[in-house]
Amino acid sequence: MDTSSNFLVLSAKLESDLSSKISETIHSGLVISFSYQVELMKKRSLWFDEEISANNIIHTVKYDTLSKQYTVNLNNNSDNPKDKQVLITDSFEQMKNWVAILDKVKITPTFKIKTDSDYYIQLKAQVEALDVPFPWGYVPFIDLFENIETPWAVYPLNQNLQKQ
Numbered sequence: 001m002d003t004s005s006n007f008l009v010l011s012a013k014l015e016s017d018l019s020s021k022i023s024e025t026i027h028s029g030l031v032i033s034f035s036y037q038v039e040l041m042k043k044r045s046l047w048f049d050e051e052i053s054a055n056n057i058i059h060t061v062k063y064d065t066l067s068k069q070y071t072v073n074l075n076n077n078s079d080n081p082k083d084k085q086v087l088i089t090d091s092f093e094q095m096k097n098w099v100a101i102l103d104k105v106k107i108t109p110t111f112k113i114k115t116d117s118d119y120y121i122q123l124k125a126q127v128e129a130l131d132v133p134f135p136w137g138y139v140p141f142i143d144l145f146e147n148i149e150t151p152w153a154v155y156p157l158n159q160n161l162q163k164q
Helices: 020-027 092-100
Strands: 002-004 007-013 031-042 050-064 069-075 084-089 101-109 119-130 153-156
Touching: 007 031, 007 119, 020 031, 020 050, 031 101, 050 092, 050 101, 069 092, 084 092, 092 101
Parallel strands: none
Antiparallel strands: 002 007, 007 101, 031 050, 031 119, 050 069, 069 084, 119 153
């Protein structure tokens, strides 16, 4: 975490490797979504913690079975077109690296962070197949495509960042 241009920004990496089922799903040509939920929370002692900001970052990957290339769309939760990227590669390893990394994602303006309070970031990732063809997406007891959701990871906000 860092403060940059009056925003708290986050960089993180999903450490889990893609399962063989997810890899097969990607290579079948279906669009796979990597969604990251990032929440900035303020600790409160006598009540539930307060959510200061919530962000949903979505990266998608689609494999073109003819050209054997991966198209990766990176959306870092911003309305700024500079924060959206489309990347193309032939390398499976490069594609995995691109979808697993959050790079300097804007979380919240720094004025929302008060120096006399404790904060933490909680982060969760979800991997799922999009546009599953009929009828497989509508059969409730058959899950041909492995959807993965990580538990929440919690990171205290460094007090030094709050004072900058």
